[in-house]
Amino acid sequence: MDGFDIDDIDEVIHGRIRLGIMAFLSGAGRADFTSLKTYLSATDGNLSVHLSKLEDAGYVTIEKQFVGKKPQTTVVLSEKGRKAFDLYLAAIGKLVEGG
Amino acid sequence: MDGFDIDDIDEVIHGRIRLGIMAFLSGAGRADFTSLKTYLSATDGNLSVHLSKLEDAGYVTIEKQFVGKKPQTTVVLSEKGRKAFDLYLAAIGKLVEGG
Numbered sequence: 001m002d003g004f005d006i007d008d009i010d011e012v013i014h015g016r017i018r019l020g021i022m023a024f025l026s027g028a029g030r031a032d033f034t035s036l037k038t039y040l041s042a043t044d045g046n047l048s049v050h051l052s053k054l055e056d057a058g059y060v061t062i063e064k065q066f067v068g069k070k071p072q073t074t075v076v077l078s079e080k081g082r083k084a085f086d087l088y089l090a091a092i093g094k095l096v097e098g099g
Numbered sequence: 100m101d102g103f104d105i106d107d108i109d110e111v112i113h114g115r116i117r118l119g120i121m122a123f124l125s126g127a128g129r130a131d132f133t134s135l136k137t138y139l140s141a142t143d144g145n146l147s148v149h150l151s152k153l154e155d156a157g158y159v160t161i162e163k164q165f166v167g168k169k170p171q172t173t174v175v176l177s178e179k180g181r182k183a184f185d186l187y188l189a190a191i192g193k194l195v196e197g198g
Contacts, residue, residue: 004122006115006116006118006119006122006139009115009118011115014113014115016105016108016110016113017105019105019108019194020105023103023105023194026197040105089194089195092191092194092195093195095118095122095188095191096188096191096192096195098125
């Protein structure tokens, strides 16, 4: 228990749905709203709330555009968000390694 | 993102304070209430609430005894709790490994 410190755990990321969002984004760096919703089995409202929290922290940006007549929302992982997620993984990694 | 599945994350353990309790207990298997409180910088009330959740899940047992005239509360990790924590670490480990 020397390495792991719960104070190193970023609460903005740690929430389960937000963790799912960040994990999903960490690959391609961006995802459309619908794919995220399907992946997380979340409702529109629930996903929106958690995306707003990540946006407020500067971890993602939300892009809205029209594809033909359909509005499309894309969530993009920011540089700050990627760094925060890396720190989160490092902190939780100490736990996994029995830190 | 093939390996990591947020549905594998045990919500009872994932809460940050409860994660801290489980991590602390995973070493020696038991801890007195006061040590846990200090480690987590938690209030009596807050720690009690989270211990009750872990107790309800069968992950810990709470032992109360008198040491001289002083009541002492000891939290003991159960076999079920240790298994659940191992599963949690395995699930979160997939995230850390970039699963």
